[in-house]
Amino acid sequence: xxxxxxxxxxxxxxxxxxxxxxxxxxxxxxxxxxxxxxxxxxxxxxxxxxxxxxxxxxxxxxxxxxxxxxxxxxxxxxxxxxxxxxxxxxxxxxxxxxxxxxxxxxxxxxxxxxxxxxxxxxxxxxxxxxxxxxxxxxxxxxxxxxxxxxxxxxxxxxxxxxxxxxxxxxxxxxxxxxxxxxxxxxxxxxxxxxxxxxxxxxxxxxxxxxxxxxxxxxxxxxxxxxxxxxxxxxxxxxxxxxxxxxxxxxxxxxxxxxxxxxxxxxxxxxxxxxxxxxxxxxxxxxxxxxxxxxxxxxxxxxxxxxxxxxxxxxxxxxxxxxxxxxxxxxxxxxxxxxxxxxxxxxxxxxxxxxxxxxxxxxxxxxxxxxx
Amino acid sequence: xxxxxxxxxxxxxxxxxxxxxxxxxxxxxxxxxxxxxxxxxxxxxxxxxxxxxxxxxxxxxxxxxxxxxxxxxxxxxxxxxxxxxxxxxxxxxxxxxxxxxxxxxxxxxxxxxxxxxxxxxxxxxxxxxxxxxxxxxxxxxxxxxxxxxxxxxxxxxxxxxxxxxxxxxxxxxxxxxxxxxxxxxxxxxxxxxxxxxxxxxxxxxxxxxxxxxxxxxxxxxxxxxxxxxxxxxxxxxxxxxxxxxxxxxxxxxxxxxxxxxxxxxxxxxxxxxxxxxxxxxxxxxxxxxxxxxxxxxxxx
Numbered sequence: 001x002x003x004x005x006x007x008x009x010x011x012x013x014x015x016x017x018x019x020x021x022x023x024x025x026x027x028x029x030x031x032x033x034x035x036x037x038x039x040x041x042x043x044x045x046x047x048x049x050x051x052x053x054x055x056x057x058x059x060x061x062x063x064x065x066x067x068x069x070x071x072x073x074x075x076x077x078x079x080x081x082x083x084x085x086x087x088x089x090x091x092x093x094x095x096x097x098x099x100x101x102x103x104x105x106x107x108x109x110x111x112x113x114x115x116x117x118x119x120x121x122x123x124x125x126x127x128x129x130x131x132x133x134x135x136x137x138x139x140x141x142x143x144x145x146x147x148x149x150x151x152x153x154x155x156x157x158x159x160x161x162x163x164x165x166x167x168x169x170x171x172x173x174x175x176x177x178x179x180x181x182x183x184x185x186x187x188x189x190x191x192x193x194x195x196x197x198x199x200x201x202x203x204x205x206x207x208x209x210x211x212x213x214x215x216x217x218x219x220x221x222x223x224x225x226x227x228x229x230x231x232x233x234x235x236x237x238x239x240x241x242x243x244x245x246x247x248x249x250x251x252x253x254x255x256x257x258x259x260x261x262x263x264x265x266x267x268x269x270x271x272x273x274x275x276x277x278x279x280x281x282x283x284x285x286x287x288x289x290x291x292x293x294x295x296x297x298x299x300x301x302x303x304x305x306x307x308x309x310x311x312x313x314x315x316x317x318x319x320x321x322x323x324x325x326x327x328x329x330x331x332x333x334x335x336x337x338x339x340x341x342x343x344x345x346x347x348x349x350x351x352x353x354x355x356x357x358x359x360x361x362x363x364x365x366x367x368x369x370x371x
Numbered sequence: 372x373x374x375x376x377x378x379x380x381x382x383x384x385x386x387x388x389x390x391x392x393x394x395x396x397x398x399x400x401x402x403x404x405x406x407x408x409x410x411x412x413x414x415x416x417x418x419x420x421x422x423x424x425x426x427x428x429x430x431x432x433x434x435x436x437x438x439x440x441x442x443x444x445x446x447x448x449x450x451x452x453x454x455x456x457x458x459x460x461x462x463x464x465x466x467x468x469x470x471x472x473x474x475x476x477x478x479x480x481x482x483x484x485x486x487x488x489x490x491x492x493x494x495x496x497x498x499x500x501x502x503x504x505x506x507x508x509x510x511x512x513x514x515x516x517x518x519x520x521x522x523x524x525x526x527x528x529x530x531x532x533x534x535x536x537x538x539x540x541x542x543x544x545x546x547x548x549x550x551x552x553x554x555x556x557x558x559x560x561x562x563x564x565x566x567x568x569x570x571x572x573x574x575x576x577x578x579x580x581x582x583x584x585x586x587x588x589x590x591x592x593x594x595x596x597x598x599x600x601x602x603x604x605x606x607x608x609x610x611x612x613x614x615x616x617x618x619x620x621x622x623x624x625x626x627x628x629x630x631x632x633x634x635x636x637x638x639x640x641x642x643x644x645x646x647x648x649x650x651x652x653x654x655x656x657x658x659x660x661x662x663x664x665x666x667x668x669x670x671x
Contacts, residue, residue: 008490012476019478193474197531200438200468201491202460351440 001210005203009211013185017219022184023177026219030173030227037162037169048072049125051133052082053095059102064136071132082116086154092121093129102140110146113137119155122163124316159290163314166233167306168284173227174245175280175302178220178252179259180273182212186260187269196351205348209257209340216253221245233313240312240319247329248305254336255280255301261343264350283307304329390452391416391539391570392437397446399432406432408594410446416538419561419571421585423578423658425668429594430574431471434543437572438468451538464492467537467569471544473524477517481508481527484516485534492535506530507556522553529560540564540571546580558584578658590662597665602658609664610656614639619647 017023052074055062066073074091076082082094094116104111115133117126130149137147189195189208198208224245228234234241259276263269283297283306297303308322308329392414399407407429414420422430435441437448439459448455450462475484482499489497503512506526516524525545532540542561546554561584565571575581581588582602589599598605612631616639617624629638643651663669 004493005491008487011490012479012487015483016476016478192476193470193472194476196440196470197468197474197488198491199440200463200466200470201488201535202463203491204460 001204001206002202003207003210006207006210006214009198009203009208010214013211013215014218017215020185023181023219026177026181027223029176030169030223031230033169033172034227034230037165049093049121049129050074050091051093051095051129052076052085052091053097054079054082055097057097057099057101059097060140061097061102061133061136064139065132068132068136071129083154086116086118089118089120089155091118092125093117095133105137105140105147110148112148112150114150114152116152116154119153119157120160122159122314124314127316159314161288164288164290166231166314167287167310168281169227169231170224170245170309171248171281171284171302171306173223174220174248174305175252175277177223178216178249179256179280181219181256182216182253183256183260183263183269183273184266185215186212186257187263187266190347190351191265199348199351205344209261209344212260213250213253213257213340216256217246217249220249220252224249228309228313237312237317237319237322240317240322241309243319243326244305244309244312244322244329247326247333248302248309250333251301251305251329251336252280254333254340257340258336258343261340261347301329301332304332389415391418391450392572393449394433394437395447395449397433397436397443397448399436399441399444405594407436407443410591410594410596412589412596412599414539414570414572416570417565417568418586419565419573419584421581421588422572422574422591423576423581423588423662424574424591425576425666428591430591431543432594433591434541434572434574438466438541439463464535465538467532467535467540469525469528469532469540469542469545471547473521473528475516475524475527475531478515480513480515481519481523481530482512484527485531488531489534494535497534502530502533505533506560520553522549522556525549525553526556529557533560533564537569540569542571542573544575545573546575546577554580578662582658588658590665592662592666592668598661605658605661606656609661611660612656613654615650615652615654616642617649617651618642618645619649624649 048071050072051065053062053065054076062073062075065071074085076085076094079096082091082096085091086094096114096116098111098114101111101113113133115130134147134149186195186209189198195205195208199205221242225242228241228245255276259269259272263272279300280302283300283303286292286294286297287306287310297307304325308317308325311317311322311325312319390413394413395411397407397410398405410429410433412420422433424430432441436443436455437450439455439462442456451465453462455462476487479487481503485497485499485502489495489499500509500512503509506529508523508526508530511519511523516527519527529542529545532542540561545557545561549557558580561571561573565586573581573584585602587600588602588605590597590605598609600608614629614631614635616627616629618627619625627642629635629642642648659669
C-alpha cells in the first residue's frame with residue numbers, strides 16, 4: 001500500500017471535481033437548501049437570544065444584564081406584557097424581578113426568581129440565558145449565592161421548524177458529498193476503463209479505494225462544516241460538531257465505497273442510492289417530527305452522527321455528552337471497513353474476468369477536429 | 372536522463388539477459404468455459420510477437436494474465452527474469468500497456484492524462500511535451516480528451532504506455548477501427564520501440580498488420596496456440612502459393628490458377644506458350660489462409 005499513489009489518485013479526483021456535475025451538485029445543494037429554509041422560515045439561529053424582563057424595583061441585575069454582550073434585552077412594563085410576548089414567540093425567555101430582590105440577595109437570603117421560557121425557544125439559548133442571569137445575580141454580592149429559580153415554559157415545548165430541519169440539511173451535506181461522490185467516481189472509473197488502466201500500473205485497488213474514501217471525507221467535512229457555519233450552528237461546542245461531521249463523513253464514505261464497488265454502472269448506482277438513501281435519511285424524519293418515538297432512528301447508522309451534532313448545536317450539549325453516540329458511530333465505521341475490503345476483492349475479480357466492461361459509448365468515431 | 376524526445380533512443384535495461392517474457396502452460400477458465408488452455412511462448416527483447424486470433428479466442432484473457440491483472444489458474448509467467456506471482460508490482464512498473472478500450476479521462480487534457488499516469492509510475496523525469504510530439508499531439512496536448520478523435524485517443528494511450536520507458540510493451544488491438552493515417556503512425560511507433568530493444572506483444576485480428584509488424588506470429592484459437600513461427604515460415608510451410616494466368620481464348624477471357632507444387636513447371640510453361648496471353652500474377656498465401664488451414668475457420 002503506497003499512500004503516495006493514493007495521494008496522486010486523490011489529487012487527480014480533486015482536480016476533476018470542479019468539472020464534475022455531481023461534485024458541484026453535492027456541494028452547492030446544501031447551501032441552496034439553507035438559503036431556501038432561511039427565506040421561507042425567517043432564518044436559522046437568527047440573532048442573539050432575546051430576554052424580556054419586568055423590573056419592579058430598579059434591580060441592579062437588569063443593569064448588569066444590559067452591560068452583557070450576546071443577548072438582546074427587552075424591558076417590559078408588567079407581567080402580562082411579558083407573558084404575551086413569550087406566548088407570541090417574540091422573546092426566548094422572560095425574567096420577573098420582584099420587589100426587594102436585590103436586598104434579599106445581599107442579605108444572604110435565597111429569593112425566588114421566576115424565569116419563563118417560550119415553548120419554541122432553543123435549548124442552547126436557554127442554557128446561555130440561564131447562565132448569564134445567575135452570573136448577573138452573583139455580581140450583586142461578588143460571591144456565589146444561592147438563588148431559587150422557578151422555570152416556567154409558556155406554550156407548547158416544540159422546536160421551530162427551521163431547527164427541526166437542521167438534521168436533514170446536515171445529513172444531506174454530509175451524505176451526498178461523502179457517499180455519493182466516491183461511489184459515482186468509482187463507478188465512472190469502471191465505466192471508462194480508467195480503473196483497469198490504473199491497475200495496469202503498480203497502483204493497487206486498495207490504493208484507489210483509499211483515495212476515493214479520502215475524497216468523500218474531505219468533501220463531506222467541507223460541505224458539512226460550511227453548511228453548519230452558515231447556519232450559525234456550531235453552538236458552544238465546535239469540537240463536538242466537527243467530530244460528529246467527521247464520523248458522519250467516514251461512515252458515508254465507506255457506504256459510498258460499498259455501493260461504488262458493487263454497482264456495475266451509473267444507472268444501477270443511482271437506483272441503489274435511492275433505496276439506500278431512504279434508510280440513510282430516515283433518522284432526519286424523527287427530528288422533524290419529535291412527537292414520533294425516537295427508537296426506530298437508533299437502528300439507522302446516520303443517527304449516530306446526526307444526534308450528537310443536533311445535541312451540541314441545538315440543545316447546548318457538551319462534547320462529553322456526545323461521546324456514547326459518537327463511539328457507536330465510530331464502531332459502525334470499523335464494522336464497515338472489512339465489508340469494503342471484501343467488496344473491493346469482489347470488484348477486482350469482476351474487473352479482470354470481464355464482468356465489468358468499460359462503456360465505449362463516449363468514444364468518437366469521427367476524424368480529428370481543428371484545434 | 373530525459374526521455375521522450377523525437378528521435379531520442381535509449382537502450383533497454385534487461386538484466387534477465389535474452390528473454391523479456393516467458394509464458395508457460397497458462398490456463399484459465401470462466402466457470403465451465405475454458406478461455407486459455409495451455410498457452411506457452413517466449414518473447415525476446417526487441418522482438419514483436421503478434422498474437423493472432425478471432426474474437427473470443429483467448430487473446431484478452433492471455434493479455435490480462437501477462438500484465439498481472441488476472442492470476443493464472445495454472446502455469447507461470449516470468450517477465451524480465453521475475454516471476455509474476457512474486458514481483459507483480461515491480462513487473463508492472465516496467466510494462467507498457469495499451470488496452471483495446473481508450474481508457475482516458477475525457478475532462479482532463481491529453482497532457483494532464485499523461486502527467487497523472489507518470490505520477491503513478493513515480494516518473495518525474497518524463498518530458499511530456501516531447502512525448503506528445505512523438506505521437507503527433509503536440510498542438511493538441513492542452514485540449515481536453517473529450518474533443519479528441521478516436522485516432523488521437525489511441526495515440527495518446529500509446530504515449531501513456533511509453534511513459535515509464537517500458538521494457539515490455541503489451542498492445543491489445545492497438546489500431547482497431549482507426550483511420551489509415553493514425554494506424555500507420557501507431558505502427559511506426561511500435562517499430563521504433565522494437566528497434567530500441569523493447570519486447571512487443573501485439574494482439575490483433577488484422578492479418579496484414581500482424582504480417583507487417585511481427586517478427587513472429589502465434590495463431591490462437593479456442594484458448595490454444597495452434598502455430599507459432601515467423602510470418603514467412605508460416606506462409607511458406609502452411610500456405611499455398613499460386614500463379615494466376617489470364618488468356619484470351621475465342622474472344623473470351625479465360626483464367627487459370629496454378630498451384631506452385633512439384634508439377635507446376637510444366638503446366639505453367641504450357642499456359643505461357645499458348646496464344647492469347649494477357650496477364651500473369653503470382654499470389655502468396657496470406658496469414659488468413661494459413662489460419663484457415665489450421666483452425667478451419669476465418670479470422671472474424
